[in-house]
Amino acid sequence: DAGVTQSPTHLIKTRGQHVTLRCSPISGHKSVSWYQQVLGQGPQFIFQYYEKEERGRGNFPDRFSARQFPNYSSELNVNALLLGDSALYLCASSLIQSHNNSPLHFGNGTRLTVT
Amino acid sequence: TQLLEQSPQFLSIQEGENLTVYCNSSSVFSSLQWYRQEPGEGPVLLVTVVTGGEVKKLKRLTFQFGDARKDSSLHITAAQPGDTGLYLCAGGRSSGSRLTFGEGTQLTVNP
Numbered sequence: 001d002a003g004v005t006q007s008p009t010h011l012i013k014t015r016g017q018h019v020t021l022r023c024s025p026i027s028g029h030k031s032v033s034w035y036q037q038v039l040g041q042g043p044q045f046i047f048q049y050y051e052k053e054e055r056g057r058g059n060f061p062d063r064f065s066a067r068q069f070p071n072y073s074s075e076l077n078v079n080a081l082l083l084g085d086s087a088l089y090l091c092a093s094s095l096i097q098s099h100n101n102s103p104l105h106f107g108n109g110t111r112l113t114v115t
Numbered sequence: 116t117q118l119l120e121q122s123p124q125f126l127s128i129q130e131g132e133n134l135t136v137y138c139n140s141s142s143v144f145s146s147l148q149w150y151r152q153e154p155g156e157g158p159v160l161l162v163t164v165v166t167g168g169e170v171k172k173l174k175r176l177t178f179q180f181g182d183a184r185k186d187s188s189l190h191i192t193a194a195q196p197g198d199t200g201l202y203l204c205a206g207g208r209s210s211g212s213r214l215t216f217g218e219g220t221q222l223t224v225n226p
Contacts, residue, residue: 011215042218104214109156
């Protein structure tokens, strides 16, 4: 079975540009979460979507937005990129909304570099 | 803001040695998870502990959740080079999927 897939794997953008990152969850998983991992730190929660609705939002500016499609895949959009947005963006899927009963499965991430 | 502090941040040991990684918080979590992450990959779940005082074993790895559900530890016995990686603890509340991660412990096991 395919795991969580993310695309692209690597991306280089310049300041001020926008970027769209894509995630396909494990088949049957209805919840998708996005995390940002800056080099040398642990992942930071950005968004969670469940059944196509936003169920949680972390402490990130409005430049960050996301959505979930009817097939449960998801996109993360970042506008007006800043140098500090350079990070590994991780997508995680789970069967249901609550992590207690449904573990997170992470993709291998998209490495975004902003120059 | 819920924070999880991990210690040590870096650990370099020889094959065969034992080690313990700590994860501490001032907040109570409904569950505590441990992940291992290798370069170029996403974190992989090792274990979830949900009950205060709970101990779980996974081969040479022993995980413990503090009685007050504010802290956790990971003990590795007879470490092997294959154990090398970034170990992350993450706490969660009873609802939702948001996890609060610690900054990680980078473990290097030298042959």
